Amino acid sequence: MRMAELSSTSGVSIPTIKYYLREGLLPPGRHTRANQARYSEVHLTRLKLIAVLSGIARLSLAEIKVILAELEGPGSVIDTMAAMQNALAGRPSREAEPHTEESRAILDAIVDERQWIVRRDSAAYEAAVRVLAELHTTDLHWDGAMIAEYAAHAEAMGALDVQTLNFNGAPDDLLVQMVRGTLLRRQLVDALVLLAQQHSTRVRLGVEKP
Template sequence: MRLADLSESSGVSLATIKYYLREGLLPPGRLINTTQAEYDESHLRRLRLVRAMIQVGRIPVATVREVLAHVDDDSLGLTLRLGAALRTLPHPTEPTLAADEDQPTAAARKLADDLFTRLGWSAPCEVGDLSPAHRALVAALATLGRLGYPLSTDDLLPYARYMEQAAVYDLDRMEVLPTPQEQAEYAVAAAVLFEPVLLNLRRLAQAEQSGRRYGL
């Protein structure tokens, strides 16, 4: 398809597509002559992902470029490629953990470590403070402890096991796609677009179960 066809199929203006091409967010098309290039379904798929990241995720262009560089990095195995791309995405809570930890933070870190040991999680590309998700987990557990709502490993295990089942289902869906690049794109899109779906399903399920258990 020509650039005009790509614009029509995606609903993205020609000017915006040209901007994405200049910024390296969209790979160049295949040249068919000195002034025209041809685009395919992979460009349309990437364009939709870029729009989701920028418009829905409110992710800066520079960060989008970095995420996509990891998505396209054929030198990495799929686990490292997914880990690098997802770590680069902005995290809803990006805490900075102090070098000298207070007691609640130290306790939260030990709780997380104990939880992972009980689960048998190794997470080779998501180790310790390299992972925004790990830092956010430790910070959240520490805050709960400070406010008088401490959790134990036994409290967290059922939640973590449900999340493990969800992760297996995520990867099963991802593996339907034919290439590692498409699989990595799917993982990024799911992180940006689907996590709010899961959060709100949980809240709706809580409301439903509360009504069934306690009435109105």
């Protein structure tokens, strides 16, 4: 297809497509004449991925470039997934915070006990350490057993997430699935937990149904 058709089919404007081409976010088309090129389903899929990463994931073009570079590199789908998770989780400050080492020890113990095969230098790992450190500054009654129970539920949800993915398609499509699934599941689980809090509070206080 020509650029005009690519724009019409994808819903992305021609100036934006040209910008993506200049920035290397979109692979070049197959040149047919001096000033003409043809584009394929590969370009449509890549535009869909960029739209998801910049739209619902709200990543910057710089962050998207890192993910796409990993996608096109020699690494595995696991490496690309790690780059995507790093962008979604955000890189925390490397400054030492109170309770950081204690929190890291708690997380290390959970990961070891559950035999999780994960990267301990990832943004997701650091995000978990940061949250655990924050918990130490509150008056919430969280203990190691409760955190371990949360980890068990997280493992079940992570397994459900992976079950929804189609690993036989194009890598771009897989990333679209991962991002959409991760973000939509976050919203769904957060909403369900809020409803469960309403229920549990009423049960604990002995309040009848509204």
